[in-house]
Amino acid sequence: MSSADFTLIREATVPRLRRLRGHGLTIVAGLVVLAILLLAVIGPSISPFDPTVADAEPFLPPPNLSAWPGLLWAALSGAGTPVHWFGTDASGLDVFSRVISAPRTDLSIAVLANGFALLIGVPAGLLAGYFRNWGTETLMRVSDVLQSFPVFISAMILVALAGQSTVNIVAALAVLYSPIYVRLMRAEVMTQGARGMVEASRALGSSEVAIAIRHVLPNSLGPTLVQSSVTIGFAILLTAGLSFVGAGVRPPTPEWGLMISNGASGIMLGQWWPSVFPGIAISLTVFSFAALGDVLERAYRS
Amino acid sequence: MASHSRRAARTLLIGLGSLSCLVAGATGAARAADLLLLAEDVPSGLDPDGPSIALPTTQEGMVQMLEPLIDYEPKGPNDSGFVLPDFSKPRGRLLEAWDYDPKALTWTLHLRKGVKSCAGNEFTADDLIYTYGRALSTSGAVPNAWFLLNMGSIKGFTNDVFSTDKAVADAAKKLGDGIKKIDDYTVVVQQTEVNPLYFVNMAVTISQGVFDAKEMQKHATAADPWSHDYANNVNLPSFGAYCLERWVKDSQISYRANPNYYRGKAFYDHVVVKKVPEAANRLVTLRTGQAQMVQGLNAHQYDSLKDAKGVKVEGVLGNEGLFVVMNFKTKPFDNIKLRQAIAYAIPYERIVQVGYSGQAKQWEGVIPSSYPGFVKQAQPYSTDLAKAKALLAEAGFPDGKGLDAYKDAFKLSYVSEKEATLGPVVNAISTALRALNIPVTLDPIPQTQYGDRQIVKKDLGFAVNDQEKPIGVDAGYAMKLFFVSKEAGGINNMMNYANPELDALWVKAKIEGDPAARNKELADMQNILMRDVAWLPVVEFKTQFGLSDKVNGLTWVTDNSPRFYDLKN
Numbered sequence: 001m002s003s004a005d006f007t008l009i010r011e012a013t014v015p016r017l018r019r020l021r022g023h024g025l026t027i028v029a030g031l032v033v034l035a036i037l038l039l040a041v042i043g044p045s046i047s048p049f050d051p052t053v054a055d056a057e058p059f060l061p062p063p064n065l066s067a068w069p070g071l072l073w074a075a076l077s078g079a080g081t082p083v084h085w086f087g088t089d090a091s092g093l094d095v096f097s098r099v100i101s102a103p104r105t106d107l108s109i110a111v112l113a114n115g116f117a118l119l120i121g122v123p124a125g126l127l128a129g130y131f132r133n134w135g136t137e138t139l140m141r142v143s144d145v146l147q148s149f150p151v152f153i154s155a156m157i158l159v160a161l162a163g164q165s166t167v168n169i170v171a172a173l174a175v176l177y178s179p180i181y182v183r184l185m186r187a188e189v190m191t192q193g194a195r196g197m198v199e200a201s202r203a204l205g206s207s208e209v210a211i212a213i214r215h216v217l218p219n220s221l222g223p224t225l226v227q228s229s230v231t232i233g234f235a236i237l238l239t240a241g242l243s244f245v246g247a248g249v250r251p252p253t254p255e256w257g258l259m260i261s262n263g264a265s266g267i268m269l270g271q272w273w274p275s276v277f278p279g280i281a282i283s284l285t286v287f288s289f290a291a292l293g294d295v296l297e298r299a300y301r302s
Numbered sequence: 303m304a305s306h307s308r309r310a311a312r313t314l315l316i317g318l319g320s321l322s323c324l325v326a327g328a329t330g331a332a333r334a335a336d337l338l339l340l341a342e343d344v345p346s347g348l349d350p351d352g353p354s355i356a357l358p359t360t361q362e363g364m365v366q367m368l369e370p371l372i373d374y375e376p377k378g379p380n381d382s383g384f385v386l387p388d389f390s391k392p393r394g395r396l397l398e399a400w401d402y403d404p405k406a407l408t409w410t411l412h413l414r415k416g417v418k419s420c421a422g423n424e425f426t427a428d429d430l431i432y433t434y435g436r437a438l439s440t441s442g443a444v445p446n447a448w449f450l451l452n453m454g455s456i457k458g459f460t461n462d463v464f465s466t467d468k469a470v471a472d473a474a475k476k477l478g479d480g481i482k483k484i485d486d487y488t489v490v491v492q493q494t495e496v497n498p499l500y501f502v503n504m505a506v507t508i509s510q511g512v513f514d515a516k517e518m519q520k521h522a523t524a525a526d527p528w529s530h531d532y533a534n535n536v537n538l539p540s541f542g543a544y545c546l547e548r549w550v551k552d553s554q555i556s557y558r559a560n561p562n563y564y565r566g567k568a569f570y571d572h573v574v575v576k577k578v579p580e581a582a583n584r585l586v587t588l589r590t591g592q593a594q595m596v597q598g599l600n601a602h603q604y605d606s607l608k609d610a611k612g613v614k615v616e617g618v619l620g621n622e623g624l625f626v627v628m629n630f631k632t633k634p635f636d637n638i639k640l641r642q643a644i645a646y647a648i649p650y651e652r653i654v655q656v657g658y659s660g661q662a663k664q665w666e667g668v669i670p671s672s673y674p675g676f677v678k679q680a681q682p683y684s685t686d687l688a689k690a691k692a693l694l695a696e697a698g699f700p701d702g703k704g705l706d707a708y709k710d711a712f713k714l715s716y717v718s719e720k721e722a723t724l725g726p727v728v729n730a731i732s733t734a735l736r737a738l739n740i741p742v743t744l745d746p747i748p749q750t751q752y753g754d755r756q757i758v759k760k761d762l763g764f765a766v767n768d769q770e771k772p773i774g775v776d777a778g779y780a781m782k783l784f785f786v787s788k789e790a791g792g793i794n795n796m797m798n799y800a801n802p803e804l805d806a807l808w809v810k811a812k813i814e815g816d817p818a819a820r821n822k823e824l825a826d827m828q829n830i831l832m833r834d835v836a837w838l839p840v841v842e843f844k845t846q847f848g849l850s851d852k853v854n855g856l857t858w859v860t861d862n863s864p865r866f867y868d869l870k871n
Contacts, residue, residue: 052733053733053736054656054726054729054730054732054733055733058655058656058726059602090602090656090722090725090726091656091725091726091729091730092656092726092729092730093729246718246721246746246748250743250744250745250746251721251725251728251729251744251746252729252732252744261721262721262722262725265581265582265600265603265722266602267582268582268585268586268603269602269603269606
């Protein structure tokens with residue numbers, strides 16, 4: 001792809017993003033995603049308590065809302081003892097520290113899984129879309145079979161077979177999400193393949209492989225990159241779901257799904273905070289990634 | 303904030319009232335029941351030698367219908383209302399009386415007359431002979447009944463039944479002169495050595511309860527001469543207080559009071575046990591008054607019932623305990639000093655409070671403290687981090703240095719289905735041990751996997767266990783079950799503990815005729831086990847039930863299953 005091509009894309013896209021910048025929802029979603037990314041980097045370092053040390057009183061409720069300004073001021077000014085802002089859970093673990101430390105786990109798994117899914121899906125989609133033969137047709141049918149199973153069930157089975165570890169969760173999610181990229185990439189490559197630039201390259205004597213890599217691939221990446229935002233959101237949800245049913249990360253790792261699962265039995269007793277706060281965090285995150293994906297898609301389409 | 307929480311809880315309870323309606327509405331029978339018990343499951347089978355014998359909910363079903371030979375006089379209620387037994391006062395149930403001849407090593411059992419089964423058959427010596435014959439046949443999935451008779455040194459109940467030589471095994475499976483019928487109401491049982499466990503084990507209903515032989519034989523087939531299939535899937539004919547009315551596995555079981563029961567018909571004519579898998583749903587249904595009894599809640603949930611109107615919680619520090627398994631075959635747990643260091647690092651009081659809402663106490667021995675023969679250690683392990691550090695250094699790991707090489711060994715396994723109960727406990731343990739640089743990670747595994755690794759493979763390196771209890775009320779029984787080496791006849795020695803000194807003491811204690819000398823030997827065994835931290839006893843916790851405040855008379859039996867017969871309004 002030449003620098004002129006990039007300039008063209010930038011000129012076409014940037015004004016549209018600028019127009020969307022005024023959209024409230026987009027701003028909120030962007031800020032949440034930024035915050036989550038930031039927490040994934042610094043969350044465990046800024047948490048007031050060690051998120052895996054269970055030495056506080058169990059089921060401490062969060063402080064009353066009216067007490068928050070005073071407590072916040074005391075915390076910011078360095079006075080007073082650290083506060084359990086979101087209360088503590090059944091083990092005496094600080095819920096706030098765990099909520100802000102969890103993005104490192106959830107986002108790492110989601111981003112890595114999405115990255116590996118891209119690594120599998122993009123080349124496979126390029127092959128399937130550009131070089132259409134019995135081999136690539138077989139590849140597509142394998143991809144169809146993978147997509148025909150419910151993702152959650154398949155993920156559970158894969159993790160159960162491979163063993164319950166973070167690496168295996170990443171691998172399972174990558175395998176299960178890669179068909180999305182295969183199909184998206186293939187469709188886009190087929191569109192690009194019919195364009196004049198491909199014919200022109202052939203006329204200039206470029207090899208098919210060179211045309212596929214140099215011209216078709218860069219022009220087909222847009223939809224997959226847009227899809228990434230949505231996939232990361234869903235991967236976070238799936239990671240949390242796996243942990244919720246006991247097939248995900250192991251306790252006491254701070255992880256939203258695990259926190260919801262462990263706190264669920266207390267809801268009936270009025271102890272809502274161990275599961276509601278991670279629930280809010282996960283909803284906000286998934287929604288924000290999906291909203292961002294929507295924004296990017298609209299920007300790309302227009 | 304606490305009042306906010308209570309308000310929130312109330313709102314939730316009202317909101318979830320409809321859920322309890324669903325539970326009750328699921329069965330018309332339940333609505334009409336005299337007593338509705340909501341449980342985590344219903345019996346998966348009813349055969350004492352069946353594959354599900356280890357499941358508490360299966361045992362709970364059996365004990366309502368099976369009648370034991372003896373039990374213990376009630377001692378009176380504890381402070382929560384639970385009626386406790388007096389283990390020093392055995393009383394006859396199906397036995398009217400018994401004589402023991404120490405010279406001849408024979409027990410003469412005088413059977414109660416006029417006892418009738420649910421089918422109307424009269425109890426005679428033939429029923430007891432059938433029951434013992436069935437045990438010796440070891441034809442079921444698990445030789446549960448045989449095991450206790452073997453443990454009691456009954457003549458003929460030898461390991462030959464498992465011989466690979468078919469002729470030897472077949473011959474060993476036939477009742478010889480170890481059990482003799484004298485007349486319809488007298489049976490003589492011969493022991494091969496002095497052994498008090500035969501008598502103790504008679505009270506273990508889930509193993510030694512007596513069948514209605516006539517009814518069982520009606521359902522025998524050529525392929526299944528001891529009617530295991532019938533007992534496991536259809537009915538358990540016996541002489542107990544209740545008769546089976548309807549049983550839908552995985553859903554519901556209901557009982558009718560035995561009209562012929564020799565101790566008088568039960569107060570509750572009709573009892574329904576319904577499976578409600580979610581503990582919170584059971585709790586809500588009890589609070590709304592649509593069930594009279596619930597079980598299987600965690601300590602926090604029971605605690606929440608204490609202030610509820612019309613509901614009470616009864617509990618007993620009986621024989622349930624939580625201990626840590628450290629496998630002697632897994633390095634570095636073969637290091638006694640390291641084991642002791644860990645024992646001094648455990649935050650006992652925090653576990654009592656966080657894991658059990660205060661409804662527990664530190665376990666200061668290796669057998670239940672409610673059992674006769676329990677020896678409280680003069681200096682039990684306590685939370686003493688300085689001592690733990692010193693012992694860790696003596697073990698060759700100063701400040702935990704060198705333990706990183708054993709990271710895999712320090713995966714603390716526990717049953718993942720018990721996360722609500724065990725989660726706080728394992729978090730407290732791992733927090734305490736990590737403070738000493740012991741590299742503990744948590745390893746929740748499914749119940750089936752845990753059971754397989756504990757009982758079959760015996761390869762749990764480091765684990766928390768809260769599900770083992772000796773049902774026979776005897777210190778020797780408990781130690782033979784869990785600590786005697788496999789070579790010396792140990793059964794459930796999940797730690798692979800093998801100490802010739804302990805085994806030799808057990809050989810002596812097993813046949814010791816003098817009770818004082820036996821108690822001394824059993825005490826020495828307990829001291830050795832605590833010294834070696836054979837398993838690390840952490841807490842004894844209460845066996846609890848939630849009840850309508852109109853239901854009284856709950857009695858504690860060592861299998862921890864309530865006896866519906868004892869319940870009254």
